[in-house]
Amino acid sequence: MKRRFPSILGTAALVGMLWVPNGLGAAESGSQQAKVPVETFELDNGMKFLVVQRPELTTVSAGWVAHVGSANERPGITGLAHLFEHMLFKGTRTIGTTNIERDLEVIAEQEALQEELRQHYRDQRARVRRGEIDDPFDPAARTPEMIDLETKFAALIEEQRSLMVKDEFDQIYSEAGASGMNAFTTEDLTGYFITVPANKLELWFWMESDRLYEPVFREFYSERDVVHEERRMRTESTPTGKFDEMLGAMFWESHPYSWPVVGWPSDLRVISQQQAQDFFATYYAPNNITGVLVGNFDLAEAKTLAQRYFGRLERGAIEPPDVVTLEMEQVAEKRMLAECDCQPQAGIQYHTVPFHHKDSYPLDVMAGILNGRTGRLYKSLVLDQKIATSAGASQDSRKFAGSFGVNVEAKGEASPEQLEAAWYAELSRLQNELVPVEELQKVKNQIAADAFRGLESPFFLLIQLVYYDGLGHWEYLNEWSELTRQVTAEDIQRVAKAYFAPENRVVGLYQRKAGSVEEEMPEGFDEVPPEMQEMVKGQIRQIRQMESVEDLTGMVTMVEEQLGAMTSPQKEVMGVMLNAAKERLVELTEAGEEQ
Amino acid sequence: MRANKFSKAVASIASLGVLALVSTAGAAEVAKHPRDLKFGPLDFEVPDATAARHELSNGVPVYVVEDHALPLVDINLTFRAGAFLDDESNPGVASLTGTLLRQGGTQSISAEDFDERVDFLAANISSGSGDTSSSASLDCLSTVLDPSLDLFFDMLMSPGFDADRLQVVKSSALEQMKQRNDDPRSIAGREWQWLLFGEDHFSSRSLTAAELEAIDSDDLAAFHRRYWRPDQLVIAVSGDVDTKAILANLESRLAAWPTTTDLVPVPWPPAAPSFTPTPGIYHVEKEIPQGRVSLGHLTESWSDWSDPEAYAAMVMNDILGGGGFTSRLVKRIRSDEGLAYSAGSSYSRGVFWPGVFSASYQSKNSTVALAAAIALEEISRIQSEPVSEVELRTAKASFVDTFPRRFESASSIAGTFAGDEYIGRPHDYWTHFRDRIGAVDQAAVQKAAQDLLHPEKLVLLAVGPWDEIGPGDADGRANMGQLLDGEVHHLPLRDPLTLEPMP
Structure with missing residues (x-):
């Protein structure tokens, strides 16, 4: 979710995630499993490295993960983890400016003006509470003092821009033949990655350590506005965005997962650079970061470079705090009835288990039984009953908690209630009948094959290591195959009974708002696997x-x-x-x- | 894609103010600026094609590249079949045969059952057909290679061409056909092809609704029987296989392939178009805010893959408009004048018939002429002046730096070599590629531009509203009447279903 290519690649990586980890090694023979030889080492400052040598390549895919996401925020600074991801592309003392002294002065002057503005927003919120204005951030409700401050601020932005070397971070990499630079932020982690020619690995060490060593949070406030725009684009202007956000907040009662990664708009307007500095000191300390390399390099040289470059970083003064709030047990069903400019659809979500929990494996296999062109949802809802155009299910295993979701989109005149009922019928089949041997085997075979396919590309291997390490257990990459192979039909029946009680679910039903038109999808949409169509639609919107x-x-x-x-x-x-x-x-x- | 290009302009600016800043003791060994880092050369050798090539007893070449890192196998069969074999009275059969092969089941397995079985094995099977080639692919776990090959060859040898599935494919094709004139891109693509290659060549053919409707399962089965056959093949295999074992396996499967007794000869190479384009300005009316323009002419076909001028032409085009943001057309049309977001050029040699040189862009209607004038100016400038040292270096580096990535996986190695054989390109094209690019100098670029670009042969096609495009920009900098010979041929829009000219 960086500023250049918002979230697209991040999501692509997550697409990979949905498919890759859920399987087992070569179910037919059990003889081969996807074991990746990962070397690990750690610097004195606590920074860890995971490296995979692939001498047949001419590139190195390189990245790092900070163990921080929106779950580490608190009310008042929601969206900061993601904003940070944007800030780290703004340069350093060396990269991105022609005059660092003046640049830093300008930043300090900006900060002072913003502090004054924040005091005014405090007053504005009070005016809202008294009913004098409707929106504390309404430009029309600004006081003359605020307008004056903003004018001064705008002049400073102009000056800063005149000193900037735009996109220099990007440019230096591109000139060197590197490609695919991007980053993503989730509730649990923030990952940064790129692919460089094998002979230019040192450039990666230089650039990435530099932005951790001497970052300059240049254009902090304008980037904050960019993120605010991004929020408007993704959440507020998409047909289901606001409802999806509301559903998320309904689903998570006490856990920090209840707020969106992009943050609440009122927080985004007042987050300060000081808060960002504190956040950086705590969560971007080397002891909270893991570097990952996949490609053609010499291990000893990589260790030397890691020490030379990342060894400059100082261990954080405090250990990053844990997320301590647990999700409250849900005791009654929750329902959302929405009217939107969208195809009628139904989403049903259940509280299940986090990443690497023993029941996450049967839940993954259960999703596999439901998904695909020959899966139960497509065959029943799309082909037989003809009430849906697409249907999919997935177990979402996050670091601290997890959920199982089913999403169905209506065809023709079918109502969301019909879709919901059709899912319950499928669910009760899973609860009352054991999955036939052959069907179970089909899913295990597909999961296994897709897992291997996911390792073919060094880039996706990198992303998986970044992701699993970010969730706290990179070894999952080499462990899940055996754990999934052991899943039985009885396990699936057990989890289908254990986690799918009505009081444990949140149901969202979307009706088409009168007068809205059907949206068209671009060419190639039909080729997308049905269980992914909803996610892809969201991206397209x-x-x-x-x-x-x-x-x-x-x-x-x-x-x-x-x-x-x-x-x-x-x-x-x-x-x-x-x-x-x-x-x-x-x-x-x-x-x-x-x- | 060679998109990320070089821009050295800012290199020296950035280091001015920062010399004294990095002072921490731990950073002593660290270069002050990333542009000060020194890198060794990138070691890479092109894999050996001869070692990968084998031949079955019927003469079919099989390229095998073993890679045992993962238990996966990729097999691709390329058939000498395609639109070039279509009966003129029944076009579209070749293409639908390619599509339905995978979707239509087999003679002994229903379409649905076939899908289930493929899914059970977690295999991916696909098929398709183009103008001059058709292909079928399998990728699967090596542990289930044999049962996957059973399904794959059942499909290849005795496909079902299920009539219901054919109906589904035809109705979605008809839906797409109805939208033929919605998007100016598809209008421009169709007309451009016709202007350069004529309407009669198979590569130019667009199906009408009536022609689509006329195709039935029997046509597909007959086409398949005639042309999808084991003597017209190039095979690529990669991944977790033993070369000897897979060759024996393929040998016996091909031997079991029933062939008809009356094998028709396949005309090879496919017939070239016999059309000579007429230079000039062409226009199709379409109410859009932004005109879409291509201008260009036919080039050569590859007769000599070692021809130094071919490589000089690649570098020349990269500098002119092929190299993304640093190329001249992009700089001038997009960055300097802000006339278009996309602009660029391509120069290609054809394999079976002449290729195309073209520059294309979209621009708001009133500046279509101005952008065209700039493009013509740049074409003439690259002929009359040598390119700069920096442009040359940047363009050459962009070819050389990204070259190794083509050979990074076993499947792309096998696929590249099989492709060579299919189109008749010698494998040493790759071994010599970087040296031949390396040998290109400023004089060679200029000579290539002079020899290979022909302003007098240019065909210009503009799609958009003529009342805005024709008069040109408000400042009077350019109008369409000033370009080429100034004469404009207005082409009629075609009916999307019949392709007949519309009134």
Whole structure:
């Protein structure tokens, strides 16, 4: 979710996640499992490294993960973890400016003005409470003092821009033949990654250690506004965005997962640079970070470079605190009835278990039974009953807690209630009948094969290591296959009974708002596996909200570059997103030219 | 894709103010600026194609690249079949045969059952057909290679071409056909092809609704029987296989492939178009805010893969408009003038018939002419002036730096070599590629531009509203009447279902 290519690649990586970890090694023979030889080492300052040597390559895919996400925030600073991800592309004392002294002075002056503004917003919130104004951030409700402060601030922004070397971080990498630079933030982790030519690994060490060693949070406040825009685009302007956010907040009662990764809008308007500095000191200390390399390099040299570059970082003064709030047990069903500009649909979500919990494996297999063109949901709801165009299920195993979700989109005149009922019928089959041997084997076979396919690309291997280490247990990469192989039909029946009681569910039903029109999906959408169609639609809606030609062009370039190396289903997913991005580009330029 | 390009302009600016800043003791060995780092060369050798090539007893070449890192196998069969074999009275059969092969089950297994079985094995099986080739692919776990091959070859040898599935495919094709004129891209693509290659060549053919409707399962079965056959193949295999074992396996499967007694000869290479484009300005009316333009001409076909001028042409095009943000057309049309978000050029040699040189862009209607004038200016400039040292270096590096990535996986190695054989490209094209690019100098780029670009042969196609495009920009910097010979041929829009000119 960085500023250039919002979330797209991050999501692609997550797409990989949904498929890769859920399986077992070669079910037919049990003889081969996806064991990846991962070397580990640790620096004195506590920074860990996971490295996989692939001498046949001419590149190194390199990344690092900070063990911090939106779950580490608190009310008042929601969205900060994600904002941070953006800030780390803004440069350092060396990269991104022509005059660091003046740059730092400007930043200090900006901070002082913003502190004054924050005091005014305090007053504005009080005015809202008294009913004098409706929105503390309404530009029309600003006082003359606020307008004056903002004018002064705008001048400082202008000055800072004149000192900046725009996108220098990006440029230096590109000149060196590196590609695919991006980052993503989730509730649990923040990952940064790129692929560099094998002879330029030192450049990666230089650049990445520099932005941890001497970052400059340049353009902090304008980037905060960019994120606010991003929020508007993703959440507020998409047909189901606001409802999905509400459903998330309904689902998680006490856990910090209840707020969105992008943050609440009122927090985004007042987060301060000091809060960002504190956050950085606590969560971006080397002892909270793991570096990951996959590719062609010499191990001893990598260790030397790691020490030389990342060894400069000082261990954090305090250990990053744990997330201590546990989710309260849900004691009654919750329902949301929404009207939106969207195809009627139903989403049903249950509290289950976190990452690496023993029951996450049967839940993954259960999702596999339901998914795919020959899976139960598609065959029953789409082909037989003809009430749905797509249907999918997934176990979402996060670091601290997990959920199981089913999403169905209506076809023709079918109502969301019909979809909901059809799911309960499928559920009761799972609860009352053992999954036949052959069907179970089919799913295990697919999961196994897709897992191996997921290891073919060094880039996706990197992403998996970043992701699993971010969730606290990279060894999962080499362990899940055996654990999933052991799942029995009885296990599936047991979890289907244990976690799917009505009082443990949250149901969201979406009716089409009167007068809204059906949306069309770009070419290639039919190729996307049915259980992923909902997720892909969400991405396409975001792409359709994007306003920056530059971002879109960058995205198109990047995806086209990587498409060749992708395998099913990432390839289909990214292919259709690529089409959406291209369509949007045309729209934007046409609109832009009209003005 | 060679998109991320070089821009050295800012290199020296950035280091001005920072010299004294890195002072921490631990950082003593660290270069002050990343541009000060020194890197060794990137070691890479092109894999040996001869070692990968084998031949079955019927003469079919099989490229095998073993890779035992993961228990996965990729097999791709490329058939000499495609639209070039379509009966003129029944076009579209080749293409639908390719699509339905995978979707239509087999003679002994229903379409649904076939899907189930493929899913059970967790295999991916696909098929498809283009103008000059058709292919079928299997990727699966090596542990289930044999049962997967059973299904794969059952599909290849005795496909079912299920009539219901054919109906589904046809109705979605018809839906797409109806949208033919919605998107200016598809109008431009169709007309551009016709302007350069004529309407009659198979590569130019667009199906009408009536032609689509006329195709039935029997047509597909007949086409398949005639042309999808074991003597017209190139095979690529990669992954977790033993070379000897997979060759023996393929040998026996191909031997079991029933062939008809009346094998028709396959005309090879496919017939080239016999059309000569007429230079000039062409226009299709379409109410859109942004005109879509291509201008270009036919090029050569590859007769000599070692021809130094071919490599000089690649570098030349990269500098002119192929190299993304640093290329001249992008800089001028997009960055300097802000006339378009996308602009660029491509130069390709054809394999079976001439290729195409073209520059294309989209621009708001009133500046279509201005952007065209700039493109013409740049074409003439690259012919008359040598390119700069920096441009040359940057363009050459972009070819050389990304070259190794083509050979990074076993499947792309096997696929590249099999592709060579299919189109008749010698394998040493790859061994010599970087040296041949390396040998290109400024004089060679200029000579290639002079020899290979022909302003007098240019065809310009503009799609958009003529009342805005024709007069040009408000400042009077350019109008369409000033370009080329100034004469404009207005082409009719075609009916999406019949392709007949619309009034």
